[in-house]
Amino acid sequence: MCQPIRRKSTGGASPSGRILVNKSRVWHLLEERAKTAQSRAEIAELSPPSSSSLFYFLHALSISKHRKDQWRKPDLKNIAIAPRACKACSGNRQIEAAPCKTPAAMAGGGGGDGDSLPRRAWKQYLLQLQLHPLRTKMITAGCLAGVSDSVAQKLSGYQTIEKRRLLLKMMLGFAYGGPFGHFMHKLLDYIFKGKKDTKTVAKKVLLEQITSSPWNNLLFLFYYGYVVEKRPFKEVKTRVRKQYPSVQLSAWMFWPVVGWINHQYVPLQLRVIVHSFVACCWGIFLNLRARATSLKQS
Numbered sequence: 001m002c003q004p005i006r007r008k009s010t011g012g013a014s015p016s017g018r019i020l021v022n023k024s025r026v027w028h029l030l031e032e033r034a035k036t037a038q039s040r041a042e043i044a045e046l047s048p049p050s051s052s053s054l055f056y057f058l059h060a061l062s063i064s065k066h067r068k069d070q071w072r073k074p075d076l077k078n079i080a081i082a083p084r085a086c087k088a089c090s091g092n093r094q095i096e097a098a099p100c101k102t103p104a105a106m107a108g109g110g111g112g113d114g115d116s117l118p119r120r121a122w123k124q125y126l127l128q129l130q131l132h133p134l135r136t137k138m139i140t141a142g143c144l145a146g147v148s149d150s151v152a153q154k155l156s157g158y159q160t161i162e163k164r165r166l167l168l169k170m171m172l173g174f175a176y177g178g179p180f181g182h183f184m185h186k187l188l189d190y191i192f193k194g195k196k197d198t199k200t201v202a203k204k205v206l207l208e209q210i211t212s213s214p215w216n217n218l219l220f221l222f223y224y225g226y227v228v229e230k231r232p233f234k235e236v237k238t239r240v241r242k243q244y245p246s247v248q249l250s251a252w253m254f255w256p257v258v259g260w261i262n263h264q265y266v267p268l269q270l271r272v273i274v275h276s277f278v279a280c281c282w283g284i285f286l287n288l289r290a291r292a293t294s295l296k297q298s
Helices: 023-036 040-044 054-072 103-107 117-131 133-155 163-191 198-228 233-265 268-297
Strands: none
Touching (some): 117 133, 133 163, 133 268
């Protein structure tokens, strides 16, 4: 049972011995509670208090306080992630497990922040990168390899894109580029204990350029000549002997700068993505240079 509100009397007790109650103050407190309570509509329909109905209003005030306390301590057993406040329904203080279905929220794609589509897609990509890092890096490397080869074929003068060559390039990025970069960067970070000082970054770049860079270029030349172009192994071996020194020298003039920026400023989970994107642009540049060289010779 609710207890009546007692007001401290500055002039002594009431002559009749009854409890002094400020009715206007009670109604003001009731309205304050009703603004944040779940049952605002129920209390708003009540009429101003009178002496006969004072107990009823005090009871409604206790209900309002109880509802507010329930909102402060919601039951989160069936809620996987605590929802953020939605601007479209900021007047409703009730926390529900179901998603917000107001028109403004649905128009924004369910995002309470009103984010654009690219921003929401980037957030989902980062989430997948955190939950499934290896799989996400493999798919990203394969897609970027496909984009690079598609642009390279168009720049080389192909009327239609060779699907076999495109799929083989994407397979190389998916099955080798993504996993190799993932474990290599984790190994380097483990060897140097995640340090990012200038001396450590220089050691990482040097180690990367004398180990993985020569191996990756050699493997790509053999893969491209023997698997993609279906040339005899002896012919591929001869071409690799002629092309490999110039390819590796060009790589040592460009990739150390990329490696320095990657190890110094890029987080560990994004280094393979940055490397794959730069490799995509690097492949397009090499095709442009090869095309320009062939035009000069002709």
